[in-house]
Structures are given as structure tokens and as C-alpha cells.
Amino acid sequence: MTAQKNKRKEYLSVKDLEKVLDSCKLDLHQIDEVWPNIYIGNVGIAQNRSALRRLGITHILNAAHSKRGSVGDQSFYGSSFVYCGIPAEDSSHFDLDVYFRPAAEFIHRGLKSPDGKVLVHCIMGMSRSSSLVLAYLMLYQHLSLCSAVQRLIQKRAIYPNRNFLALLLDLDLQLKKKRKTCILL
Structure with missing residues (x-):
């Protein structure tokens, strides 16, 4: 019975993650650097091209592309920035996980470019934006979801919705299984 209990506790739940997120005491700002050269921000800063240039942002990942209040596409940003838009909804039914890998690849490419700095908003x-950054940290920096959340809340007040947390937990489980398989081979 105890071994079974320990086995169950090995896997996090959405509720466990919400407790970690609730421990964050930071105020929400327009923009924060959450990982070297990765910024999370709101739509206000994302639409301020001169502020983005001052910060040295080179790549913009808009997780609310085409949503009301979120102006932005490559023509809006011109040649000063590389733009990627994801039409995500912050809802309990949106399958954000189909965008985890493409978003992570965009962030990775942005960081690899000369003087690359990526804003995810x-x-x-x-x-939405924090969920995509968490997926990047899991896929490219090989952090567990819990470690990634703990790292981000030291830099920014984030709160992915319960649906996104569940999708991130699924990704975390897939990656853990893949790592165990690799070790066994």
C-alpha cells in the first residue's frame, strides 16, 4: 500500500501545480525576462514596437493571434522582428498541446539567431504565453514541469489555466517515459 501511495505521489496533479503557482508573490508586470533572452509579456508591450526595439527583442510569439485586442502579424511588425502567431484561446477546451512543439521550435530558433531575444505574449x-514557455523549457532545456514552473514563478507571476496545466502534465509524463526508455536501451 505504501509503495502504491509513493508511486501515485511521483506524479503531480493539476492541484499540486496550482499550489506551486499560488506560492508566487510577484506582481504582474508588462514584461519580464523569465529565462536568458526569453521574455513573457502582455499585449500592451507587444504592440509597443519602439519599446521592443529598446529591449532588443528580435522574435515575437503571439499566443493570442487574431484574438480581439491582440493586433499583430508580420506586416504589423515589419522586417524589424520575426513573428509567429498562434490563435490560442484561454479556455478549458482549447488543445494548446498541438502548438507546444512548433512554439518551442520557434523560441529555440529565435534564441539561436544572432542577438536573439524572444517575446512570448x-x-x-x-x-497561454507561460504555457508555451513551460513547454519550451521541458522540450529544449529538459526541465521537468515542476522545475520549469518553479523557475518561472521566480521571475514572473504566471497562472496557466487548469486545461493547459493538464496538457503540460501529459507532456511531462511523455517526456519522462521517453527518458526512461532511452536509459533502458
Whole structure:
């Protein structure tokens, strides 16, 4: 029975992650550097091209592309920035996981470019954008979801919705299984 209990505790739940997120005491800002050269921000900063140039942002990942209040596409940003738009909804039914790998690849390419700095934003900069950055940290920096969340909340107030947390937990489980398989081979 105890071994079974320990086995169950090995895997996090959405509720466990929400407790970690609730421990964050930071105020929400327009933009924060959450990882070297990765910024999470809100739509206000994302639409301020001169502020983005001052910060040295080169790549913009809009997790609220085509949503009301989120102006932005490559023509809006011109040749000063590389743009990628994801039409995500901050809802309990949106399958954000189909964008985890493409978003992570975009962030990775942005960081690899000369002087690359990536802004990932949505409307508030709390749920959609932070979920995509968490997926990047898991896929490219090989952090567990819990470690990635703990790292981000040291830099920014984030709060992915319960659906996104569940999708990130699924990704975390897939990556853990893949790592175990690699070790066994």
C-alpha cells in the first residue's frame, strides 16, 4: 500500500501545480525576462514596437493571434522582428498541446539567431504565453514541469489555466517515459 501511495505521489496533479503557482508573490508586470533572452509579456508591450526595439527583442510569439485586442502579424511588425502567431484561446477546451512543439521550435530558433531575444505574449501574459514557455523549457532545456514552473514563478507571476496545466502534465509524463526508455536501451 505504501509503495502504491509513493508511486501515485511521483506524479503531480493539476492541484499540486496550482499550489506551486499560488506560492508566487510577484506582481504582474508588462514584461519580464523569465529565462536568458526569453521574455513573457502582455499585449500592451507587444504592440509597443519602439519599446521592443529598446529591449532588443528580435522574435515575437503571439499566443493570442487574431484574438480581439491582440493586433499583430508580420506586416504589423515589419522586417524589424520575426513573428509567429498562434490563435490560442484561454479556455478549458482549447488543445494548446498541438502548438507546444512548433512554439518551442520557434523560441529555440529565435534564441539561436544572432542577438536573439524572444517575446512570448498573449493578452495578459499569464496563461497561454507561460504555457508555451513551460513547454519550451521541458522540450529544449529538459526541465521537468515542476522545475520549469518553479523557475518561472521566480521571475514572473504566471497562472496557466487548469486545461493547459493538464496538457503540460501529459507532456511531462511523455517526456519522462521517453527518458526512461532511452536509459533502458
